Amino acid sequence: MIRFILRRLLQVIPVFLGTTLLVYYMVFALPGDPIAALFGDRQPPQAVIDTLRSQYHLDQPFWVQYGLFLKNLFTFNLGNDFTGQPIAASLARVFPVTAMLAIEALAIQAIFGVAFGVFAGLRRGGWFDSTVLVASLVVIAIPTFVLGFVFQLVFGVQLGWAKPTVGANANWVTLLLPAVVLGLVSFAYVLRLTRASVSENMNADYVRTATAKGLSRPRVVMAHILRNSLIPVVTYLGANLGGLMGGAIVTEGIFNVPGVGNKLYQAVLRSEGPTIVSIVSVLVLVFVVANLLVDLLYAWLDPRIRYDQ
């Protein structure tokens, strides 16, 4: 097992270099001059432009810029963004917010999705199953931004149950409403996945055998149906965590959450190569770790899967 984990962590190196290089190159290749954009309509003196250009190494060729970025990265000095603020500090501000949002959304999906899915799957064709199935289809069909605005209007403005926007004071409570919106679509998928998996496993021979052994119904469901049904669900949730951490640009935008999505969006608008690539680097790590966790969880759920062969 240790060898498997080490091997997976070593894989991070080529993945990391590849993605950062690619993203860095794409930012480099973007049309428009980031310095000119910085000044908007005003035309700064040429000397100022030149100073700024050399300060941010924009006058250097691509490979030099990328090399400098890597050097900074490994000396834990990410440099400053175009507004003069240290990138590391702004990352340290946005990532915890998005992490909170993602964990909350993930918890909503996992807990409610699995619970609803199990109930629906156990009584397939019942009223609960039919209702939930139609409802989940509706949720999947509505785009996130519509759902976001509706929730903001109804729960935030009209009912006043939650603050309509998050702003500077992001905490578990204020992030709940955006987390619900963010988690809702995947909740519908988790529900359907769990339901299908449960109703399939319910008819498995070993479930009948478990019943024949004299086990109570709850015990049969918990030990013999649920665990076996979670295998595909866990895979989906793991892949989803990476996606959630990447920042829900739309949701963060609607609720004004100062998270990764917002930051990334602004950095792209300003063609801020170092900021974009720094965020992407962290995301790559998050993805790799999330996938590793899924694989480990997978092996725990299904002992037939063994990695160190």
Add this chain to the structure above:
Amino acid sequence: MTTPDVRIDEANTTGVRPLLEIRDLAITFKTGGGEVQAVRNAHLTIMPGETVAIVGESGSGKSTTALAAIGLLPNNGRVSGGQILLDGEDIAHATEQRMIELRGNTIGMVPQDPMSNLNPVWKIGYQVRETLRANGRPSGPDDIAKVLSQAGLPDAKRRANQYPHEFSGGMRQRALIAIGLSCQPRLLIADEPTSALDVTVQRQILDHLETMTNELGTSVLLITHDLGLAAERADKVVVMYQGRVVEAGPSLELLRNPQHPYTKRLVESAPSLASRRIQVAKEQGVETTDLLAPAAETAKSDAFLQIQDLRKVYKLRQGLGKATDFAAVDGVSFDVRRGTTTAIVGESGSGKSTVAKMVLQLEKPTEGRILFDGVDTSALKPAELFKFRRRVQPIFQDPYGSLDPMYNIFRTIEEPLRVHKIGDQASREKKVRTLLDQVALPQSAMQRYPNELSGGQRQRVAIARALALDPEVIICDEAVSALDVLVQAQVLNLLADLQANLGLTYLFITHDLAVVRQIADHVCVMEKGRLVETGSTDEVFESPQQEYTNALLNAIPGAKLMLPPEVA
């Protein structure tokens, strides 16, 4: 069909109350097309300590009846009439709570397929422990080990810490028997407990089960499709057909003097019982062939197919880059003469199917040669190989898996003709019609799809497809293993007739020695990749030279039963 009332009420004569008594049981299933009655007027009595077998083909209602007794009917099924009396208590409509109390403690179950009946994600020990715990019995590590070792599992302490996938099929079945008997139930329902296992393993397991239930005084309700097995293991046999009990009685009596026409057919065609008699259909077949075949042809017929020192080595991966050689087939040589049937017999893992695949040119031999009509098949060029395929055709085990569900029967049978560019549309259709006649399928089957046919009909389609190219050799890889006994007998007769009429050569791969006795002229016995014995069928059956062959022969269920001449 008449339904004689075959109820035997021993309770009144002996004065002992039966442990289980099923009276007038009717079971209904709700399906898309309305309600279907799967079981009607079923009667059954099991006295304490007695073993009763229900025999019947798939769909006869035998498993459904047994499942009703433990309250495990599928969701769409229900008891629609009659009583199931367990020690005088009617449990046909008992509450789920009551059934949970009874299951494990009073009624145990050993299910059919050891591969799918253990939950793959829990250790064996855990699955035993939860059984003990649910029924309020001590469930410490020693108790678990005791239960497992009583079921004949060696090294039980360590084994309890393993997962099902680390067990062989036989070991898993032992674990399931351990679970079924762990709480010492008074009644054990054993639903085809060994039909998924090799014959020799089957024998060991059944012996062990018998010893255990005798010691504990457990009554056993044994469900099986194998009349020989039922007669050998049970005190009484109940024969079910199309949801009804058609006949019941003490085992040997019922075998010697079957009354109902269905039972008679079952006794006649049960391969395990037929294993002591000479194959009638085959005898006739050989004679006809001899009449048809000119003398020159017979002389030439020596060694149509020659297998010489065949060897197949697979690399087994073991860790990084390391591999060990595994000889699936090791130095096998034998000849097959034209117009005869040669059977290769062995347990799973003996390499018999690998030989078949190599003869079919689906696998390349590592060493050795296969000569077909004097030509080395390994040297065939693609075009020659294409022609070779026309002359050698396969029939596989699983009639469900070997037919494309999206092709109708006409297209299935016509495909080889189209691939080999034989004839035009009209002549191909005529050919398909002839083939359907040959395998005794109605012309109307042409437009149907595989899922609309029964297992036996599907296997007939597979035979028709194999015959489409007028092959000379047919390789049957467990071609009848998946079929019910009666259907199996029909298909074997069909194969014998076709051999007689078309002069076909068969290479028959099977694990079932009883089938071999019915169809083969020559037998090759394989064990662990090696050919351990070869000879004519009569020689091998009457005086087996090898210990292993003897073990295989003894393992045929019902082989030891003495049958009177009018049946045998």
